[in-house]
Amino acid sequence: MFKKYINMFREDMRYVMSRRCGLDELNNFIMLIGFIFVTAALFTHNWVFVLIGAVFVVLCYVRVFSTKLDKRKVENDVYMRYMGRVVRLVDYGKLIVKMKVRSMKDAEYVYFVCSNCKQVIRVPKGKNKVSIRCPKCNATFIKKT
Ligand SMILES: [Zn+2]
Known part of the structure; x- marks a missing residue:
């Protein structure tokens, strides 16, 4: 009611x-x-x-x-x-702060934001330094996972 x-x-x-x-x-x-x-x-x-x-x-x-x-x-x-x-x-x-928090909570993945097109990219944890290619704009950047 x-x-x-x-x-x-x-x-x-x-x-x-x-x-x-x-x-x-x-x-x-x-x-x-x-x-x-x-x-x-x-x-x-x-x-x-x-x-x-x-x-x-x-x-x-x-x-x-x-x-x-x-x-x-x-x-x-x-x-x-x-x-x-x-x-x-x-x-x-x-968005970066939000993804940092999300990465900390997630045991398996790290979340990055593409600096070129703001696409969120998910990378498995524990790979050390990797070159990441953005699936949306093809920009590449090196990140530590
Ligand atoms: Zn991108």
């Missing part, structure tokens, strides 16, 4: 969100800035930081729930034109 309502609510949310802007790259960035200011406020007890942080968080929410998709798309495109390289670099860094 209760579960049914939760499911209905979920369906509604999915429908609503499919017509909203949601979390694009620019919103991730705005959220991060807001978070930094709020954290700074916690450490410095300076209410100005709370205020600035709150402005960014509100701005992010306004964009997340905005239905003017074309306008939000233009904003995000401008942001990606200037910051696209940084965003991709951060994503690449995150």
Whole structure:
């Protein structure tokens, strides 16, 4: 009974969100800035930081729930034109860390990220130094497994 309502609510949310802007790259960035200011406020007890942080968080929410998709798309495109390289670099860094953790948990395989095309490559462990060829872009690199 209760579960049914939760499911209905979920369906509604999915429908609503499919017509909203949601979390694009620019919103991730705005959220991060807001978070930094709020954290700074916690450490410095300076209410100005709370205020600035709150402005960014509100701005992010306004964009997340905005239905003017074309306008939000233009904003995000401008942001990606200037910051696209940084965003991709951060994503690449995150992927490398994720794969390092995955490699540590996996007893049999090591996971590498191709520096050329960001393809994840799985290599059996314990082979010492090996030359790896990326199956997607054919770039080769030497890694220690
Ligand atoms: Zn590659």
